[in-house]
Amino acid sequence: MRHRPSPLFYAGIAALALASPLHGQDQPAPTGTRLMPDQQQAETLSYRRDRTERMTVPVAIEGRGPYRFVVDTGAERTVISRELASELALQPGRTATVHSMTEVSRVPTVVIPGLRIGSRTVNDIHAPALARGDLGASGMLGVDSLRSQRVVFDFARQEMTISPSRGREGRWPEGSIVVTGRRLFGRLVLVDAEVEGTRVWVIVDSGSQVSVANSALRERLARRGRLGPTFPIRLTSITGGEIDAEVGVAREIRIGGVDIRDLPIAFADVHPFHQLRLMDRPALLLGMDALQLFDRVSIDFANRRVRVLFPESSQKSPETQVAGAQRASRIVS
Secondary structure, X not given: OEEOOOHHHHOOOOEEEEOOOOEEEOOOOOOXXXXXXXXXXXXXXXXXXXXXXXXXXXXXXXXXEEEEEEEOOOOOXXXXXXXXXXHOOOOEOOOEXXXXXXXXXXEOEEEEEXXXXXXXXXXXXXXXXXXXXXXXXXXXXXXXXXXXXXXXXXXXXXXXXXXXXXXXOOOOOOOOEEXXXXXXXXXXXXXXXXXXXXXXXXXXXXXXXXXXXXXXXHHHHHHOOOOOXXXXXXXXXXOOOEEEEEEEEEEEEEEOOEEEXXXXXXXXXXXXXXXXXXXXXXXXXXXXXXXXXXXXXXXXXXXOEEEEEOOOOOOOOHHHHHHHHHHHHOOOO
């Protein structure tokens, strides 16, 4: 099955806000999700989109809130804004070495005693505290808060459903496609994928506004004459770091049985490729620009599986694409 976004979506983009897969070292791992008997069933939450088209859901911290947190499937750690941590008087944790999209830095953490997502609670999270202006939200939910869960994003209904991975998945309409991946340094990676016929490793990253590929893929496409025109942009990470990149259009991306046509991607050797040891292997961070092409996306971290459902129409309306470009072009670094 195929889906084709319009390249107009990225027309006129001057800069893009880029969420970062974060990995914190020198800090204790979270205790984990505490599931009570009535929390074993699927639970559906409404989500909103922020100005960069990322999805946010309401969370409560120690009974206070709700606060809007971005759902970031590419981040290993949950992150909180320094401003919210100060407001809640959260106790300091250990300083952590944080690997962001653009850099490695030492960042203070705070201890979140209990973070509630719907009826689910994650205890004792040592969360890096970053500036709200860089995060663009009160915080981000990383894989540490969702590791034992199956998360379904229903873009048509603007809902997110959370359920235990060990439970049975609900029924999907005929035509949905399942792609199985593997774990790499705690992240879900899809290896049955190609860009313009070149094998590529794909990391699903719902916290990033734009899909990003490394130089290894760019060079491979250029050698094969499959790299079209590009133009420069600047990417800004949630730690405030910046990196120059080039945007081009991938005419064909295949992931398992899924084909995506004419998807704009940014080429830059962002830090996650270094961290995941994917500098020499063509790799792609698949962002929200690609995920929201589907009606529904399920990410099952424990079972290393992604399921997607295509919309009835094969392409968004030109009005939707142009509106997205206008919103994105106003983001400044």
